[in-house]
Amino acid sequence: MQGIKNKTAQAWAVVMLCWPALLFAQTPVTVEQALINCKKLYPSEFESKKRLACFDSISTPTEFVAETTPTNTVTEGDAPNAIAKTAPPIAIEKPSTLSYLERKWRLTSQGDWSISDFETYKSNYLLVTKTNNTNDTPQSPSYINTEDRHLDDKDLRFQISLKTEMMNNIPIVRELPYVTSSRIWAAYTQQSNWQVFDSAASRPLRENVYEPEIVLSLGIDNEVDGEKKHYIPRMLNVGLVHQSNGRSNPTSRSWNRFYLESGWELSDSLSLMVRPWWRIPESEDDNPDIEKYMGYGDMSIRWEDRKRKNAATLLLRNNLRSDNKGFAQLDLQRQVMNNPYLKLHLMASSGYGASLLDYNHSQTILGVGISLGE
Template identity: 45%
Template sequence: MLNLSNLRIVFLRSFIFFACCVVLQAKAATTSEMQNALRTCQTEFSDDASRRLVCFDEVAQQYASGPAVAAIHSSKQAALVKTVDAKTGYLARKWHLNAQDELHFTDLESHQLNYIVAAYSNNPNDVPTSPSRPNTQDRDLNNNDLHFQISLKTQLLNLSDWLPENQWVHSARLWGAYTQQSFWQVYSASQSRPMRDHNYSPELILSLGLNKPGEPKQWTVMPDMLNLGVVHESNGRSEPLSRSWSRVYLQGGWQLNDRYSLLFRPWWRIPESKSNDDNPDISKYMGYGDAVLRWDNEANTTAASVTLRNNLRSDNKGYVKFDVQYKPLKSESVRFYAMLASGYGVSLLDYNQAQTMFGIGFAIGE
């Protein structure tokens, strides 16, 4: 006959055994779910090492939260892919909208695209002139240029940690940027291959990553980021070929979906004195802002964009540029590049002369 004490011991041992079995099964299930999540990272991002690493980090963070939380997340592998796409979309990776991204002053990154192309223009500006800088000197330009652009930026300050608690802004960074476009008449051997023009653009940008509270429909038009910038552009020439202007702009960025992004940037020209203004009518031709629509393929090996400007006047002077980048090699940065631009302002010196320019070559960055 079993006494009460023995019954308690048997019950306690049975309970401990049952609890151990439950814990072991839970751990086995969690391990299996984590393996499935890691497998999702490998299969969905097999051609993109950077996005695959972000996916692995996301899985690690989820499972560090504990089995219960991990099980909830890992039951929806599609949600994992969506999270990675949000963190590695064009705007997020270009402007580091994730507040946890660590950058240093010496970490130079591409600002606009860096490229070199063999270019052809159907209407080179042989006698550039402006209302305040009359000119009669004929430069007798060749239709072909070697055209290249160097554009870099660096983070000056990460202001994200200084942000007060709020539901609107989740990251803030101050950037310094510099862009230079050059047009080299390398095919004009008879004229000693002169430089047709250089355009220099230093820039200061405050970039904000924005939240859309709860993603309600009324917030869908809210941008994912805002850039407040001031930029000066000049060609460094003496009169009568000197051209320059300075602007303040507000740029909104929308990550429309995993593949498409939109940038819209109105600007205001900072006034200059009449005697110093090289190009008083530049807004008539360059307009009051620009818009860029970009597409990336799923593997991030191909990208295409269209840039638009218009003066929004009855005379309808504008500019449109199409470009395509293709990454055929395993290199993360070097790409084939083709561009087609038409309208006013292909270069600063050509702000008031329309032309169509086609170029093909190589690009670095994005």
């Protein structure tokens, strides 16, 4: 229920922020008229930040070019209340030029943002999944587990992932060479696997994985002589992430990591993210061999079409050892019912670490359902 409330609040926040842009899109206006409308919407001096955001919305996410016909002026002999008449402008709509990384991490402007405003982080989805190899007796070198859970091979998997901006335009950082934006984000992701089809076992929640995170995100100038260079990263993130399943021994699993993530725009529709990480040592370790299976980083490649109705993401992990334990996951999304926020979602994964409890268990999983946002 809390997740639904957060999504509802998020949707209202998006509507309120985009309202000026929607208003201008319905009635073609000149730039001057649009500026006047922003001043009317937010006349108070205490609403200056919202007014600036309204000014930004005139050109983003959609850019308009107005073409007008000559003005028909009014002479002194006309009626006293007469005003100059101008033929209505013709609005020519151009698609937004913001890339996926620029949209996802707000790399192009500071904007009007509050810590109470949330947006999607990772995928938010609801999937029915089926595995070829259930992990009935999860093991760890730290504890012996003999309990056989007799799991069903089908789950209802859902994930909620949100982030909010805590600070932007950070002093010192903003003065660094090639840095175009600087933000600190707080994020939270929760993935749950529910044995909803196992009525004989009273439909238990098989596992919840909790993942709070803090990220310093920097926009990087990747242009040389006014032209974008695909070999220069557009984004650089430095993060600290905790991940645990909140269970007691012998099935408790957790770890903490620092990571450095770089993002490249390989083309207008293709993005590459590479994220090496370093595990923070723990005195009491539930899973001391987790790096043997989860590796030392991951890489994801994302493609989207020009209209953003279809997207595909490939996530890869490997331990880079001779025993070669890895993981691959492909997510396909397609917009449905002309709703840009609602997607048909297909998922296929194979390898180790589909969930935290399964970090040292290999399986192949297929899933189908819906997702919200990007």
